Amino acid sequence: MSKNGKDAQKQLNPHEIEGLRSKLKGQLLLPEDEGYDEARAIWNAMINRKPSLIIQCENTQDVVEGVNFARNHHLLLAIKGGGHNVAGKAVCEGGLMLDLSLMRNVEVNPEKQTVRVEAGCLLSDIDKETQEHGLAVSGGIVSHTGVSGLTLGGGFGWISRKHGLSIDNLLAAEVVTADGQIITASGKENPDLFWGLRGGGGNFGVVTSFEFQCAEVGPEVFSGLIIQRFEDAKAYMQFHAEYVRTLPDDMTVWMVVRPAPPLPFLDPGVHGKLVIVVPFVYLGDQEKGEKLIQPIREFGKPHGEALGMNPWIAWQAGFDGLNSHGARNYWKSHHLKDLSSACIDKVIEFVKNIPGPNCEVFIPHMEGAPARVSEDETAYAFRKTPFVLNIHTRWENPAEDQNYIGWASEFFNQTKSFANGVYVNFLSDEGEERVKQAYTTKAWERLVALKNKYDPTNLFRMNQNIRPTA
Ligand SMILES: Cc1cc2nc3c(=O)[nH]c(=O)nc-3n(C[C@H](O)[C@H](O)[C@H](O)COP(=O)(O)OP(=O)(O)OC[C@H]3O[C@@H](n4cnc5c(N)ncnc54)[C@H](O)[C@@H]3O)c2cc1C
Incomplete structure (x- = not known):
């Protein structure tokens, strides 16, 4: 057949x-x-x-x-x-x-500070239940992202520098294998599969539920946005590249270079102009957080800022609007070896020709707890990556596809020399060689062996595929 x-x-x-x-x-x-x-x-x-x-x-x-x-x-x-x-x-x-979108049950165990979530959950489903107990799971920054794909690729967000990636907080998963068996993967049961699920994507089976360790977060966090001027881009980005690396793990500061969205605290004349959005979250006292963020507020003459204590749930949904469903999207991404002066020059050069108002260059700072986990512990690799360079293009009209895809591809090509690997969850449909680049050689060999064991006929191939060789 x-x-x-x-x-x-x-x-x-x-x-x-x-x-x-x-x-x-x-x-x-x-x-x-x-x-x-x-x-x-x-x-x-x-x-x-x-x-x-x-x-x-x-x-x-x-x-x-x-x-x-x-x-x-x-x-x-x-x-x-x-x-x-x-x-x-x-x-x-x-x-x-x-x-799996109907499988959305969330069960919190407040004593153990753990949560079991079904595989169709969105991040908002989990935050809603865990926040009832002052808890959160380390996950992504857009609340309508699915927990499944996010976790199976790694999962980072505002609290991962302090509390680790989603996979670093994964205790167990229930998995339906290619032969239709229901098994558990954890440190004790099927540990080889547990290793592969933590970064290897959906290659080994269908996960039906995840059990996570939670962290104490909120209900409010000191957080906000500072909008730096694009005229100061070179100086600011150089300062940022050094300064954020000196910060404690409870402070996470990222950077998004893009045309300014119509933020209410900005002068309307700034809307649509190129800016550097600097969002941050501090997991501690506001007073201490203010001291840590002060050098960024004082850098140059920012266009504006909005910061204070925000409900964790609201902050987690704060970027949802810019990332709504239904637009055309094309992404290219690198793990950066460093946010060097030459790399910053390339970012500025390309951003000057950004193809549309909803495109952006997202540069999260990654170091902290993830880097303290050994590279052998999970399939997820490049744990010491300092920064990610994520080129997001977003538009509506199919006739403009080549304009956006072409810009992102050329930007990506011209920043390859600054890169070492990629986050599997940020890959577009780019072929096997690129999937390999999300892993170390050692991890790839182990992933192929695991695929041979759990899915030798490649039933699970609609993914960033690891082809079996058996
Ligand atoms: C706007 C936006 C913001 C993002 N922000 C972040 C972020 O902050 N941090 C971060 O780490 N990532 C982020 N991501 C990337 C995100 O982690 C991936 O897109 C992830 O794959 C989303 O998971 P999903 O379940 O919604 O995806 P889906 O598209 O449903 O799934 C992706 C793939 O995962 C596999 N899969 C899904 N569910 C299962 C399952 N239950 N069992 C086995 N395989 C399965 C399938 O192969 C599927 O093709 C973001 C993505 C977007 C678009």
Whole structure:
């Protein structure tokens, strides 16, 4: 039988489809069904694929049925967690998509300060429940990101410099393997799989739930934005590159170079002009945080600022609006060896020709707790990376695709010499050589061996794929 999803779908008869439906607690959607288009939609509007079948899983057994059905019928299989990944592998053309978005249960254990979350959770689902107990899980900075893809790639955000990556706080995961078994991966059970899940993406099975260690955070955090002038870009970025590396791990300061969004505290004349947005979060007393942020406030003559004690939940959703669903997006990314003077020059050169008002260059500072975990501990690599250079382009009109993609690609090419590796979760659909660049050679060999063991037929290949060699 053909392995192509579309061909295989032609061979599925209504009897087989009804047989699958009868085993499910969740819904089985076909292209003509109500809800099908919503279920197949993902964050990046560049991706418009039509699975032959979608299972809206309600529990682990639905996932097992889906995995078994895809394997037995040689269907291409895609897994949608939060549907946020820019590469768009959460949805397949033809084949079967497992939509986990109904699996959103969150159970906090306040005594142990742990939380068990189902795989369809968005980060906002987790913050909402954990904050009831003054807790948070280390995760990303846009609240409608899915916990699944984020965690399986690594997961960093405002508290990771102090508390580690999402994977550094992962205690266990429930996984449905390619042969339809439900197993646990943790330090004690299937530790080889546990190693691979922490950075190796969705290559080894479908995770149905994660258990995390939480950290005490909030309910308010000292946080805010300082808007530096683009005229001062070279001097500010050089200062920033050195200063943020001297800060304690409870202070995280990032940089976003872009046309100014219409922030209410900015003079309307600044809206749309190139600026350097400097967002920060401090996980301690406001007074101490103010001292640490003061040199940035005093640098040059900022256009404006908004800072103070903000509810953690509100801060976590503060960037959602700029990253809403439905726009076309193309990203290129590097882990930087350093934010050197020559690299800063390239950033400034390219930003001067930024192709649209919603494009940005995002430069998070990464050092801290993640770098203190040994490189062998998890599949996630390049833990000592000081900065990431993330080139985000975002637009609406398909006729302009080449303009945006071309700018991002050229920018990426001309900054390659400053790079060492990439974060797998920031990859577009760039092919196997680029996937390899997200890992050390040693980790890649171990990942391939793990793939040979857990998924030798590459059932799970709609992802940043690690091809089996078995
Ligand atoms: C606006 C924006 C902001 C972001 N901010 C951050 C950030 O602050 N920090 C950070 O670390 N990352 C960030 N990311 C990257 C993010 O981590 C990835 O896009 C991640 O893949 C999103 O997870 P998801 O579940 O929403 O994605 P999906 O698109 O649903 O999934 C991505 C891939 O993961 C696999 N997968 C998903 N769920 C499962 C599962 N349950 N079991 C097995 N495999 C699965 C599949 O292969 C799927 O193709 C951001 C992305 C965007 C678009």
